[in-house]
Amino acid sequence: MTILFASDLDQTLIYSRRTMGTGVSEEELVEVERIEGKPQSYMTEKSQSALWNLDSSICFLPVTTRTQAQYERVTGIFERDGRPRFAIVSNGAVILENGLPIREWSDNIRQQCVSRNTIIHELLPEIERHFTEEWVLDVREADDWFVYMIVDRERFPEEKLDFYTQTFREIGWSLSLQGRKLYFMPESITKAGAMEYVKNRINAEYVIAAGDSLLDLGLLEKADLGLLAAHGEAVRSKVPLSGHIRITGKKGIKAGEEILEKVSSVSLQHR
Ligand SMILES: [Mg+2]
Known part of the structure; x- marks a missing residue:
């Protein structure tokens, strides 16, 4: 087996x-x-x-x-x-x-991501719209597939995580917060x-x-x-x-x- x-x-x-x-x-x-x-x-x-x-x-x-x-x-x-x-x-x-x-x-x-509009250049303006706070230290792209944000965990508003998760889920992205990294992952x-x-x-x-x-x-x-x-x-x-x-x-x-x-x-x- x-x-x-x-x-x-x-x-x-x-x-x-x-x-x-x-x-x-x-x-x-x-x-x-x-x-x-x-x-x-x-x-x-x-x-x-x-x-x-x-x-x-x-x-x-x-x-x-x-x-x-x-x-x-x-x-x-x-x-x-x-x-x-x-x-x-x-x-x-x-x-x-x-x-x-x-x-x-x-x-x-890639085809699935394109057909669902979950590609990085569609995401970045949304990130800019929602995340202007000083606790955003950096936004990085992973081989053109997904994005992760480096956040200052001391200042990151945990209570807003559900709101962010919901907002980005509506446009096809899953969020995951791991240590200092907040991942934005296409649902495909x-x-x-x-x-x-x-x-x-x-x-x-x-x-x-x-x-x-x-x-x-x-x-x-x-x-x-x-x-x-x-x-x-x-x-x-x-x-x-x-x-x-x-x-x-x-x-x-x-x-x-x-x-x-x-x-x-x-x-x-x-x-
Ligand atoms: Mg792990």
Whole structure:
């Protein structure tokens, strides 16, 4: 039986210093990403070992909102040259097969975005209209697919988030607030859709999905077993969850460890 383990990366399997939480010692950490020579993301050694030694019946599928270039910096989730056959980047707009984007997939997503008017140059004037406040530090484009705003969380008005979410949903964009980043994602770009494509390609019979944010919820809903990190945006937002989605008992980098322990034990049960 082939099991697909489709997992978000940031704040699910890998953590920055700022997001790893307490209750982890320096000796437990391994570095998994560097930016300009400086360590950026970590796992615990236990997590890394569990991920590297998953049963051969399990196909690990990274599913991230990172762009391809940002994803490729995360070298520590694979043992040497052991990159998996597939990876989902740019939140599902791009599927990599053996390191290369599947052209037809992205062309199809582009067409959907164009036909629904959810393209960046339609969005930017709306952002300018609604966001003039001093807590907007920067507005960045991710490979021409979506936009994220860097916000000053101290001054960000959390009470207005529902209003923003509603306003942008009406024009076809989903919002997700993760740390200092507020994402604006076209509704056609989903992790769940891209995961289904890979699931069919590899004929997986069972899917375990893991995540922490609102952008992961659709992915978890489509899985047979969903593992949701307790510290994340999705739990905080209190949206109703289906019965097959479980919230971790632990928070921070230790939730990552708990997720991988669960994946290992489920794979043994399905042997
Ligand atoms: Mg995440």
